[in-house]
Amino acid sequence: MASIYLIRHGQASFHSSNYDQLSELGQRQAGYAGEQLARELGPGRDPADVSWFCGTLSRQIDTEQRVRAGCFPDMPKQRLSEQAAPVTNAGFNEFDHEALLAHYLQRLRHKPEVEAFLNAVDDRTRLFQPAFNRVVDAWIADGDFVEDAAEAFETWAQFKQRIVNAFESAVTAGWEQARESGKKGSGDVCIVSSGGPISLMLQAMLNMDDVSALDANWVLANASITKLIYRSNPERPPQPNELRLAYFNHYHYLQTTAEGDAVSFR
Template sequence: MGSIRLVRHAQASFGADDYDVLSLRGHKQAEILRKHWATPSLPRSLWAATGTLRRQMNTARTALHSLNVVEDERWNEFDEASLLSWLPPKRHDLSTQQFQVRLNLALSEWIAKGADSHGESFIGFQDRVLAGFEDATTQAGSGSVATIFSSAGPIALVASHLLSGDASLFLRLNDVLINASITTVIVGRTGPRLLTFNDHGHLPKSHVTFR
């Protein structure tokens, strides 16, 4: 039996001109991940992948600095900027809670449109993420660990399909994912199964963030 660790990227720069940069706290979260995985009792990752967004790649480089990491755009987040194009370009005037409410409204509309959407549709997003996950299961052979650095959206989508067989839990799970959290999937003869979701016990309370 193998396993896949799905890691949400560390905290990015919410409210800044360039969101796709780790914050100071985000860098610390990634370092905490590296130290956590250095514990002798924890299994070592033999294969790792990351999306191509900077916040994902930089989290991976810090947390697994000694391991070659494959870049795979299928693990990128949905196009948040496109979905929220009706919002002001900067987020300085929005609290994280206000932003999440607006994002959820946009996501609900996006999901309802199915394949009929400008840019990447929800169906397209779902297909690429699940294809990436299927490929990852082949890397999680008996006794091995694969680690993937992604974002809340792809991780929530995978977890929803593992729990319910569809995307019906996507919005609820996407809402609660914590930066630098670990979701673990075990892969055996009966296929992949969700073992843990959104585990953040390695993070001190002062470094638990949702955005």
């Protein structure tokens, strides 16, 4: 039985000029996730037994590096990089929330949640999520065609397909590694990504509808771990619907750190 660990990146810098970097809390969260992953993998595991993946966003790359370091704290950094170099794949990147806001906010300004956010002066943080939910709902409803969108705008259908393609390639890589090595315990996969992609990986596995899949996104904690399992078939890699969910959005280890509660959702 092999495992696939889906790890959301640590807290990003939401209120800074550069969102795509880990906050100080996010950096620590990633280390805690690595310590938890070490407990999951068990003693004596070789980092080369795990196939490591992440997106190309800075917050994802930094999280992956800190997870690996936290998982194998006694291994020199250079040796760890040589034995377990991650595959960076833009297919695991989050959707471009700034592009969505730029396209949909004014178009949805008549909606109460959006109007309240656009007119807010002092309470924009609290009002952002309801407005953003409206934006994402409109994006999903538009499917594979968005009227008057910028040339590089990614539709919901394109986003879904991108995630499925990246997910299937990672699962196949883990299966191939297990088949080639023949070593017990090989074949595990660790994917560091973001809330949207993780929710769509679950959708591919559990056959959820679009709205239910994105609902899962809103509750994923930063640096949480979702675990999938599969029974390896030597003849072919598993399909997404052949995977099984072991647990979802585990972050108890963030509630019991030496610094106290280190949980965040944004």
